[in-house]
Amino acid sequence: MQAIQQICEDPEPVSHGYMDLTPEARGIVDMHRSFKHAMATGDYNEAQELEEEMKLMRFNWGNQRKHMEAP
Numbered sequence: 001m002q003a004i005q006q007i008c009e010d011p012e013p014v015s016h017g018y019m020d021l022t023p024e025a026r027g028i029v030d031m032h033r034s035f036k037h038a039m040a041t042g043d044y045n046e047a048q049e050l051e052e053e054m055k056l057m058r059f060n061w062g063n064q065r066k067h068m069e070a071p
Contacts, residue, residue, distance in 0.1 A: 005032065031050060031053065035051060
């Protein structure tokens with residue numbers, strides 16, 4: 001969950017927007033936004049469910065970065 005939070009709250013300016021993300025990446029951002037909304041509105045049951053779902057997610061950043069490296 002901390003990895004998702006760091007991505008969503010990264011203070012560095014970016015040159016792309018939400019719609020430039022892959023559908024999978026948008027889903028991750030949407031899930032984190034839903035979690036923050038649930039916490040802000042006091043829907044702790046929903047927040048807990050989303051947190052558990054995020055904990056079960058697995059990331060494989062290494063394979064994603066290979067296409068960005070110079071040959």
